[in-house]
Amino acid sequence: MKILTVVLLAAGLWLVFIFNNLVKLRNQVANAFRQIDVQLKRRHDLIPNLVNSVKGEMKFESGTLEKVIQARAAAVNAGQTGNMSEILAKEGALTQALGKLMALAENYPNLKANESVKALMEELTHTENQIGFARQFYNDVATAFNTKQQIAPNNIFASMMGFTPASLFELPADSSEKETPKVDLAV
Numbered sequence: 740m741k742i743l744t745v746v747l748l749a750a751g752l753w754l755v756f757i758f759n760n761l762v763k764l765r766n767q768v769a770n771a772f773r774q775i776d777v778q779l780k781r782r783h784d785l786i787p788n789l790v791n792s793v794k795g796e797m798k799f800e801s802g803t804l805e806k807v808i809q810a811r812a813a814a815v816n817a818g819q820t821g822n823m824s825e826i827l828a829k830e831g832a833l834t835q836a837l838g839k840l841m842a843l844a845e846n847y848p849n850l851k852a853n854e855s856v857k858a859l860m861e862e863l864t865h866t867e868n869q870i871g872f873a874r875q876f877y878n879d880v881a882t883a884f885n886t887k888q889q890i891a892p893n894n895i896f897a898s899m900m901g902f903t904p905a906s907l908f909e910l911p912a913d914s915s916e917k918e919t920p921k922v923d924l925a926v
Contacts, residue, residue: 757893761902764884768905771877775908778870779818779830785866786811786837789859793840796847803840810836823906837863874908881905 790804797804810833817829841860844850851857885904888897 754896757896758900761884761887761893761897761900764880764887765902765905767880768877768884771873771880775870775873775877776818778866778873779814782833782863782866782870783811783815783818785859785863786833789840789856789863792853792856792859793844793847793850796850796853797843800840800843803836803843807833807836807840823908827908834867837867878907881907 786807790807794804810829814826814829814833817825820826841863844856844860887893888902888904
C-alpha cells in the first residue's frame with residue numbers, strides 16, 4: 740500500500756512538473772507574440788508620418804501612397820483579430836507596399852536630402868529589423884513549446900491538459916519576400 744502511494748505521489752508530481760513546464764512555455768509564446776505586436780504598432784504609427792512627409796514630393800506616386808495607406812489599415816484591422824495567418828498576410832502586404840514606397844523615394848533627390856524623411860526612413864528600417872528579430876524570437880519559443888508537447892511522455896498528456904501547438908510565423912507561399920532581391924550596380 741505504501742509503495743502504491745509513493746508511485747501515485749511520484750506520478751502526480753511528474754504530471755505537475757510537465758504541466759508547469761508547458762504553462763511556462765505557453766506564457767513565453769504569448770509574451771513573444773505581444774513583443775511582435777509592440778513593434779508592429781510602432782511601424783503602424785510611423786507610416787502616416789512618412790506618407791505625409793513624402794506626399795508633397797511624390798505627387799505622381801499617389802497610387803503607391805494609397806496602397807501603403809490601405810495596407811496599413813488592413814494590417815491594423817488584422818492585428819485586432821488575433822488570427823495569426825491573417826496578421827501575417829496583411830503585414831506581408833504592408834511590407835511590400837513600404838518597400839515599393841522606399842524604393843520610389845530614392846528617385847526623388849529632394850526627399851533624399853530632407854532630414855525628417857531620412858530620419859523617418861531610418862526609424863522605419865530600424866523597426867523592420869526589430870520586427871524581424873521579434874518574429875525570430877517568437878518562432879524559437881513557439882518551436883520549443885511545440886517540441887515539448889510532442890516529445891514522449893509529454894505528448895500523452897499535453898492535449899489532455901488543454902495544450903495546443905503554437906503557430907509559427909512563416910512567409911506566405913506567394914510572398915515576394917522569398918524572392919532574391921535584384922541588385923543593379925551599373926549606373
